[in-house]
Amino acid sequence: MVLKNKCKNVAVSMWRKNMLVLSTSRSLNTLAPSFHDNRILKSPTLVSLDFPDVWTCSTANSNQPTPVPKRASEHTAKVIDGKQIAEDIISAVAVQVQRMKKTIGEVPGLGVILVGERKDSQIYVHNKMKACEEAGIKFSLTEFSDKCTDEEVCNAIMRFNSDPSFHGILVQLPLPQNLNEEKVLNVLKLEKDVDGFHPMNMGNLAMRGREPLFIPCTPKGCVELLIRSGVEIMGKKAVVIGRSNIVGLPVSLLLQRHHATVSIINELTSNPEEITREADILVSAVGVPNLVRGSWLKPGAVVVDVGTHPIEDTSCEQGYRLIGDVCYEEALRVASSITPVPGGVGPMTVAMLLYNTLESARRKYNFI
Template identity: 40%
Template sequence: MSQIIDGKSLAAEIDAQTMVETEQLKQNGITPHLVVILVGEDGASQIYVRNKERRAQKLGIKSTVIKMDSDTTEKELLAKIHELNQDVDVNAILVQMPLPKQIDEFKVIMAIDPKKDADGFHPVNVGRLFENEIAQTPVACTPQGIMEMFKKYQISLDGKNAVVVGRSTIVGKPMAALLLNANATVTVVHSHTKDLKEITKKADILVVATGIAHFIKADQVKDGAVVIDVGMDRDENGKLTGDVDFEKVQEKASFITPVPKGVGPMTISMLMKQTIDLTRWSV
């Protein structure tokens, strides 16, 4: 039976440290300020933004949510981002995705000042990540949180065969880069990959981010593998579940993340930590 990686308790530890660092900045007259822009009425996005706002307030971080109508034009959104880029009191900017169809998401990401890029999605920051120049570089929050899990549970990555299932810019690609930077041998598989099962079965480290409930079954996992489930799905009964068949896979894995209370809590905690980092780097 595998050891459960407790993302909820680790996130709480990170939050506690973030709160201390926030207070230290305030004692020096600096209040970290995160601005989140929400365009439209997407229900999931509203929940995510509300959770981010609550966490920021809990940790003493100034949080501003700018709500824009669903018919907002690309030009209007870009103008708002430009305004925030120039505001010296704003340390971190996040535009909640997805955006309405009339707005080009890449143009929006490009418009954010890389030094205020709370999500770590700007091409400048992505490039620095792939060059392993991340001393003062924001990095996508979910992969960053996963790396903290490896560190906390003393899971060595050096020389390990790591497989990332999924190639999104939010998880898959930055995750692959972080694993490479940690000297793992990395394979990225996706919807066009042939013989996917043969590849995942060889993984010492398996990170799954497909958005498909129970996509990875026990027969696709190597005995003793470390399995990280990034999925947040609903099963046929509407119950929250992951991309991995947890009940069966935990019998084979050495470490595994549950859903919920696994990777999920880490993402917002790393966003808050990154807001503090962006604030310190700008001083």
């Protein structure tokens, strides 16, 4: 009960914080835009339907305890050690970088653009820099204040585009709201898009028989964790919570390429727990701490938790600790395997970025 309440309290406060009244949006399907008198279709434009993810949950305000499915009382899920797996991958990348250097006198290069003062973005960029150093990948950071213009950021991207010593370019997201993310990312040369966020990469990831130049790092990291943990994906039921361009969408596409039967839960899904309870593999990438309770899981499911949320905790040295989308302590008693937060998906994102940068350089130099 103590664990359950701890999970519930954090989740409820976040839900309340995010809560918006969505009921009025429900009639959007039947709205007739006024700008088109000569309108032929009843379908509204796509953009008009595009409102931000606001997660609510029918169980959020419930005082009912959520019963965790019974397994043997001593059962504890296997914890998937993302940190160790990421280190293994970074070491293997380092070996290949050395081989490239010795053989053709070149190393992969990564150009990063950071705009603004977001603490989390600064930490992520710092981690990427450290990992590049470790692997022998050239790293260059261009920083801007959050008052900069689209043009300044685009110019920085174009410098990396035309510099042959950089094989990967990364714009740390999210950008400050005054910048136009689409416009900025469109400048990025497709063959250096190591984050894989270009629509052309996304389309090629989605389409059968096509192959993207790069697969987005976090989704690729999730799937690599599954494969290295011996989890069979093909033919399994996978449920993805969240549909962001960065994680939810590409992880659902990638799991489909691995022949899973995929369901995607969004913020308007009623009773999401009924769907998650059918999942052999559950990926949560929704940004609500402790959304996924033990009772949401099928016994023996594999859980990949992409959420990372700092919550106040005076017992920790920094005054906070990180938790995920999944109520970890409850999930441990139900799942067969689970990725922890921190130390699960996070380090894999960095490892995959290095891998994509190496692959880009290999492709350019035709170095196998």
